[in-house]
Amino acid sequence: MLEYRLEHPLTTGALRLDVLVVKKRPEAVVKRQIAEIFRRDNIIEYKSPADNLSVNEFYKSFGRACLYEALDDVDIADLTLGYYVSLKAA
Numbered sequence: 199m200l201e202y203r204l205e206h207p208l209t210t211g212a213l214r215l216d217v218l219v220v221k222k223r224p225e226a227v228v229k230r231q232i233a234e235i236f237r238r239d240n241i242i243e244y245k246s247p248a249d250n251l252s253v254n255e256f257y258k259s260f261g262r263a264c265l266y267e268a269l270d271d272v273d274i275a276d277l278t279l280g281y282y283v284s285l286k287a288a
Contacts, residue, residue, distance in 0.1 A: 213262055217242040238276035241266065245283045 219240040221228075228236065243259045245251055263279045266272060 213265065215241050215262055215266060216244045218266075232280075235278055235280070237278050239266070239270075239272050240278045240280065243279070243281050245281055247284060247286070249283075251281065251283065 219236065219242065221236055221238050221240070224238065241259075241263050245255075249255070259279060259281075263277060267274050267277055
C-alpha cells in the first residue's frame with residue numbers, strides 16, 4: 199500500500215541559517231583567524247554544548263547551504279559552511 203503526502207512540510211517553521219557572513223569586497227582583509235577560511239558567502243551554524251553534532255545535523259546544515267546556493271544564485275565555490283560550538287551552557 200502507498201501513502202501520498204502532497205506538499206509535506208519538512209519543518210514546523212521556515213528554514214533559516216544561523217549566521218550568514220558575506221564578504222562584500224574580495225580584496226578586503228579581515229584580521230581574524232576564522233576569516234582565513236572565508237570565501238564570499240559564509241554560513242555559520244551555532245551549537246550549544248547540549249546539542250549533538252551528528253551526521254544528521256551536518257546533512258541538515260549542508261542541505262540549507264545547498265538551498266541557499268540554489269535560491270540566491272551563489273557560486274558553490276564561493277561558499278563555506280562552518281560550525282561554532284559554544285563551550286558555555288546557554
